[in-house]
Amino acid sequence: MTEAEKSFTPPPGTAPIVQLKGIAKYFPGVIANEDVDLEVMPGEIHALLGENGAGKSTLMNILTGIYQADAGEIIIDGYRQEFASPVQAIAAGIGMVHQHFKLVQAFTVAENIHLGWDETPKRASKSVLESRTEDLAKRYNLATRPGATVSDLSTGEQQRVEILRVLARRARLLILDEPTAVLTPAEARELFRALRDFVAEGNAVIFISHKLDEVMEISDRVSILRGGRKIATRDTRNCNAHMLANLMVGREIVLADMRGRGPHAAPISKDPVLVLDDVCVASGTGGNALDQVNLKLHAGEILGIAGVAGNGQRELSQVLTGVKAASSGKVIVDGTHMKSANAKIFADFGIGHIPEDRLHSGLAPALSITTNAVMREYDQAPVSPHGIYNPRSATRLAREIAEAAEVMIPDYGMPVRNLSGGNQQRLVARREMRIADKVLVAAYPSRGLDVGAINTMLRYIVELRDAGAGVVLISEELEELLNLSDRIAVLYEGKVMGVVENDNLDIEEIGLLMGGRTKAGEVA
Amino acid sequence: MFSSFRIQRLPSSHPGIALAARLAAIVIALVVAGVGIALAGMNPFDLGARVITASFGSSFGMEDLGVLVIPLILTGLAVAVGQQVGAWNIGAEGQFYAGAFAASAVGLFVPGEGPLILILMFVAGLVGGAAWILIPTLARAYANVNELITTLLLNFVATLLVYYVATGPWRDRSGMANSATPPLSTSVPEFWGIVHWGFPIAIGLAILVGAALAFSRWGYEVRLVGSNPSAAKYAGIPVRKHLIMVMLLSGAIAGLAGMLEIAGTVHRLQGGISNNFGYLGIMVAVLARGSPIGVIFSGAFMALILNSGIVLQTQGLTTSVVLAITGFILFLTAIGDELSYYRITREKPEGAA
Numbered sequence A: 001m002t003e004a005e006k007s008f009t010p011p012p013g014t015a016p017i018v019q020l021k022g023i024a025k026y027f028p029g030v031i032a033n034e035d036v037d038l039e040v041m042p043g044e045i046h047a048l049l050g051e052n053g054a055g056k057s058t059l060m061n062i063l064t065g066i067y068q069a070d071a072g073e074i075i076i077d078g079y080r081q082e083f084a085s086p087v088q089a090i091a092a093g094i095g096m097v098h099q100h101f102k103l104v105q106a107f108t109v110a111e112n113i114h115l116g117w118d119e120t121p122k123r124a125s126k127s128v129l130e131s132r133t134e135d136l137a138k139r140y141n142l143a144t145r146p147g148a149t150v151s152d153l154s155t156g157e158q159q160r161v162e163i164l165r166v167l168a169r170r171a172r173l174l175i176l177d178e179p180t181a182v183l184t185p186a187e188a189r190e191l192f193r194a195l196r197d198f199v200a201e202g203n204a205v206i207f208i209s210h211k212l213d214e215v216m217e218i219s220d221r222v223s224i225l226r227g228g229r230k231i232a233t234r235d236t237r238n239c240n241a242h243m244l245a246n247l248m249v250g251r252e253i254v255l256a257d258m259r260g261r262g263p264h265a266a267p268i269s270k271d272p273v274l275v276l277d278d279v280c281v282a283s284g285t286g287g288n289a290l291d292q293v294n295l296k297l298h299a300g301e302i303l304g305i306a307g308v309a310g311n312g313q314r315e316l317s318q319v320l321t322g323v324k325a326a327s328s329g330k331v332i333v334d335g336t337h338m339k340s341a342n343a344k345i346f347a348d349f350g351i352g353h354i355p356e357d358r359l360h361s362g363l364a365p366a367l368s369i370t371t372n373a374v375m376r377e378y379d380q381a382p383v384s385p386h387g388i389y390n391p392r393s394a395t396r397l398a399r400e401i402a403e404a405a406e407v408m409i410p411d412y413g414m415p416v417r418n419l420s421g422g423n424q425q426r427l428v429a430r431r432e433m434r435i436a437d438k439v440l441v442a443a444y445p446s447r448g449l450d451v452g453a454i455n456t457m458l459r460y461i462v463e464l465r466d467a468g469a470g471v472v473l474i475s476e477e478l479e480e481l482l483n484l485s486d487r488i489a490v491l492y493e494g495k496v497m498g499v500v501e502n503d504n505l506d507i508e509e510i511g512l513l514m515g516g517r518t519k520a521g522e523v524a
Numbered sequence B: 001m002f003s004s005f006r007i008q009r010l011p012s013s014h015p016g017i018a019l020a021a022r023l024a025a026i027v028i029a030l031v032v033a034g035v036g037i038a039l040a041g042m043n044p045f046d047l048g049a050r051v052i053t054a055s056f057g058s059s060f061g062m063e064d065l066g067v068l069v070i071p072l073i074l075t076g077l078a079v080a081v082g083q084q085v086g087a088w089n090i091g092a093e094g095q096f097y098a099g100a101f102a103a104s105a106v107g108l109f110v111p112g113e114g115p116l117i118l119i120l121m122f123v124a125g126l127v128g129g130a131a132w133i134l135i136p137t138l139a140r141a142y143a144n145v146n147e148l149i150t151t152l153l154l155n156f157v158a159t160l161l162v163y164y165v166a167t168g169p170w171r172d173r174s175g176m177a178n179s180a181t182p183p184l185s186t187s188v189p190e191f192w193g194i195v196h197w198g199f200p201i202a203i204g205l206a207i208l209v210g211a212a213l214a215f216s217r218w219g220y221e222v223r224l225v226g227s228n229p230s231a232a233k234y235a236g237i238p239v240r241k242h243l244i245m246v247m248l249l250s251g252a253i254a255g256l257a258g259m260l261e262i263a264g265t266v267h268r269l270q271g272g273i274s275n276n277f278g279y280l281g282i283m284v285a286v287l288a289r290g291s292p293i294g295v296i297f298s299g300a301f302m303a304l305i306l307n308s309g310i311v312l313q314t315q316g317l318t319t320s321v322v323l324a325i326t327g328f329i330l331f332l333t334a335i336g337d338e339l340s341y342y343r344i345t346r347e348k349p350e351g352a353a
């Protein structure tokens, strides 16, 4: 793949930056890690691959002192180390950027960078902190706005702040847990450039991702976990995406065009089930997050929504599912004009919703798996016969959902945040598909899923379509959209730039629309 | 070959270990308090024996405990209920006074006596408490104003209001005491010695609320709203409605505590009637980790500590020493709670099976 121009080759005999030996971690009923050996050399980007729940995040949490291993040792520069907390790990040069950012939303970038850092000057004014941040940003080539409040930043910018925070503390090993899952392609490219610069100075990166193309592009070596054990470490240049997928899952995976309909598939309905008629949604900053959107969704079809994240996708899915009211225009469900937003009425009608940020709005992380799994059906029999909530029936339903989602759960009473990121996503997706008789609004449904699970998920979406539901599929993966959708609408700055039939469609045209242009060249 | 020790923080604590940690905390606190008392020249064993005989040795002692536990359970329940929906009601003290005030108004000025008046007083207590948390509730629900400060500030208003009416307009002009109202026309009947029917009401209410939270659709919705409002909104649950209703319920329960205190125990309204029950309720709720059923036990524990404090005062210990001991026990209990999340493991030496 693309060879790094400036690369760092450690002299022979150099000790690894980090060496893990025989690491094990057990949770009640789960072997999260067992007998894991891993070496990370100076100058390398080391990818960590594995199915959902394979133990990647746990292993990195051990390396950064969030968890302590039940067995095994961590060796840094040849010395055995024990980290009781992330503070000790960062002092030893190991820093991590988590899947879910840990910045203080109400603070500025400069304040976040200096928070809890022993090099923060004792009595520093705002401008001192900001100029220090400016210097750091320059040094590590990570553009940020030191004075901006974090809550105003895009996801990509927030991630840069997280990385800067870690690098400022002189990390020599940077760990990134699914960093690109939330980035636009352009932001991802920028991130890769920064990572290459970082390792060129003799540092190292551990990179967790489910996107195999990325792994092929960015990594020097890749290690694969399965069921908590490391099963292989390979040089990336001797691999291809197909091979990695097989190693990960242990079986053959075929991604296919799924637009073909079987003989029993429901036809596309004549009348639409869900209509947006001139819908606007006001954004927090005074403008319109959705601007005069007209969309029609028919039963039995998949409508893809293409576009760079942050162009109104969140508001679109909220308005389609009754979470948010339109500030003007009409939302029409099965011929009825819905005057106010009420997610319950939409759900009862048969509209399922896989939200884009499962941890923020799709789940209550601190509550039990059972409580979260029954969120759509807690008020009906069998969970609540005669209005009485029956915890035992709730757990039975939760088990049913978890089994359909192929998530292994040792204890339904434990907080749902203890599940791996991908397993949370699977659970939410199955929960929503159960109620989606009429419509499924799926925002980035494959985010955080491993290749096998993505395949399963997409197949279920197709089955829903064949059963006669209308599906709105919001995605950044053009390939996914092309493989599934009957029609594709392109969203740009809250406007629908165009809706195109997905046969013989011109990918270039989609690309132009995504950038806010039409084929004739005019700018919207 | 030495084996080494590791300290680990567990994501959740084992209930048995948590209980053991609490018991250990109490024992340590008692030992330290005993040493302190011994240094002050008194015999801690002697005092301890006296506390135990005074609390459990006679039915009088048990009755004292029984009366004391009622307001503690109720204010603790009020705070715990608020926590369920994600609200910190620091104002149980004020709602207690407001409930006592409203119930006294009925008891003093509505003519007649008997069950009808009692029911009116009961309702007045609930409404008074709810009314006192109304503004903080609406401010939180509609303007996202933090209820921590608003409920706290209203405590001072309520305390002063009751003090004012009890020493001013509603003062008992017949008797010698001029800092209290005349006796109320009606009281809550007693069912065991001096323990009145507030006792079963408090326990019954805690069980009822606990059951409703665990076994009703309403309870499910409240828990979801309290844990993650965005998720509740996503599921179509009326977040604001639940927040308002549950906060008002919290205030009403604290108001009921005030009503039962004046109508069952004190029989008249006077300044300082709450004895800090509202603030103690915060500790009761925290010790119970926000569980309504747990409040029954932590309320009883708190009553025992307070009662021991009263006994110790009669033995010549000053109030501040008693308060210090009480605080110390609670402090150590909190530390014990936190420590129960840690585990020390001994690692086997290299090569051992």
Ligand SMILES: Nc1ncnc2c1ncn2[C@@H]1O[C@H](COP(=O)(O)OP(=O)(O)OP(=O)(O)O)[C@@H](O)[C@H]1O
Pocket: A027, A028, A030, A031, A032, A050, A051, A052, A053, A054, A055, A056, A057, A058, A059, A414, A418, A419, A420, A421, A422, A423, A448, A450, B011
């Ligand atoms: N705190 C915890 N308590 C109990 N079980 C846990 C805890 N943390 C992780 N697990 C379990 O350990 C296993 C490994 O989880 P981990 O998060 O490491 O997976 P992962 O490889 O990062 O998966 P994903 O790709 O889905 O993010 C899972 O079965 C998970 O449920």
Ligand SMILES: [Mg+2]
Pocket: A056, A057, A058, A177, A420, A421, A422
């Ligand atoms: Mg993970």
